[in-house]
Amino acid sequence: MLSLHHEVFMEVxxxxxxxxxxxxxxxxxxAISKHIKSLEYRYKIGLFERHGNSISLTQAGHILYDKLLEAAQLRAELHDELQHINENFLPPxxxxxxxxxxxxLYVLPSVLSAYLREKPHIQLSVLNRNSDNIQxxxxxxxxxxxxxxGITRVNTLTYTPFTTDDVLAVCSGNSPLRGRILPLTALLEIPLALRENGSGTLAVVEDELFKRGIKQSDLKVLIRLGGTEALKNFVLADTCLAFMPRRAIVKELAAGDLVEVKIEDLFIQRAFHFIQRKGTENNxxxxxxxxxxxxxxSKMD
Incomplete structure (x- = not known):
């Protein structure tokens, strides 16, 4: 239904x-350039504008891309209907x-491996970003x-519950904070390492603290880091406090490299959701x- 030229154009x-x-x-x-030039020759119009090292779609490019998205959706629906009447039909x-x-990092690898063993005809790609960027x-x-x-919901998306995870206050095994039970007000004085804005972990921490009368601006933020591994490695090397998902630090907690710091009247749990564009719920x-x-x-939790 879609030629290789069109498939290449859609990726570009x-x-x-x-x-x-x-x-x-x-x-x-x-090879990519040849496919695009062939389409531009066919349609007798440019599809991309070049801006130094970046490109953007021309008006014709936008029209073609939108129509190809519709065609790709029709192809998916066709494959669905054919599979319903012929289970042996397994297109790539x-x-x-x-x-x-x-x-x-910590949830998908094992399930993707199991999924591909059962569905070898499916080609998977995974984009790893913070929650805002995924939306x-x-x-x-x-x-x-x-x-x-858990982030601010968008009314053009649907949300399906997946699983939950605890977010813990932790410090390194060498920090003077280890073994202590802190009052909530201590968070106003202790240096903190936090995730970047747009992080789902940061959003749920902010929300729980706000419910208890503490704003992010009240906190003594030592550093912000983009990504769970970057935050983990910083905390391991420092004496500060950080909020991290339990799933990300299971090995470090077991080894004693990281230690949970109890904070009175504070329990943080976040929910993970699948998100889909409204109108595609039947995919x-x-x-x-x-x-x-x-x-x-469900068999693991």
Whole structure:
């Protein structure tokens, strides 16, 4: 239904990069350029504008991209209907997943391995960003389904519960804070290492503290770090306090490299949700992946 030229165009348009599209499609940059030039010759109009090292879609490019998105959706629906009447019909299928950092690093690897053993005809790609960026990627059709932490909801997306995780106050095993039980007001004086704005972990910590009369601006923030691993490694090297998801630090807690610091009247738990664009809730490939993942983790939690 879609030619290779059109498939290449869609990747370039989605990623706004010839180089990145080539990496995704395993094609050289010169091959990518030839496919785009062939389309531009066919339609007798430019599809991209070049701006030094960046590109953007022309008006014609935007029109073509929107129509190809519709065609891709029709193809997916066609495959769904054919599979309902012929279970042996298994076309190569792509599924693009986006997930927040904790999910990508500590939750998805095992379930994706199990999923691919059962569905070898499906080609998976995973985008790892903070929760805000995953919502944006879904809205911009860069991914088919997202998994995010508790953040502000968007009314054009649907949210399906997945699992939960505790967020713990922790310090290094060498910190003078280890072994202490702190009053909530101590958070106003203790140096803190926090995640970057847009992080789901940060959002749920802020929300719980705000319920108890503490704003982020009241905190003594020593540093902000982008990503769970960066935050973990900083805390291991420092004596500060940080809030981290339990799933991300299981090994460090067991080894004593990180230690939970109890804070009176503070229990933080965050929820993970699958997110889909409204109007695509009947996408059988996405729904099958959601069912598989929820079932897989229901046996583990």
């Amino acid at each position: 348009a989605r990623l706004r990069s010839f180089t990145k599209a080539g990496q995704v499609l395993f094609l050289s940059q010169s 299928t792509k599924l693009a997943i986006g997930s927040s950092t904790t999910i990508s 944006t990627a879904l809205l911009e059709h860069d991914i088919d389904v997202g998994i995010v932490e 059988s490939l996405v729904n099958e992946f959601i069912r598989f993942t929820r079932h897989y983790y």
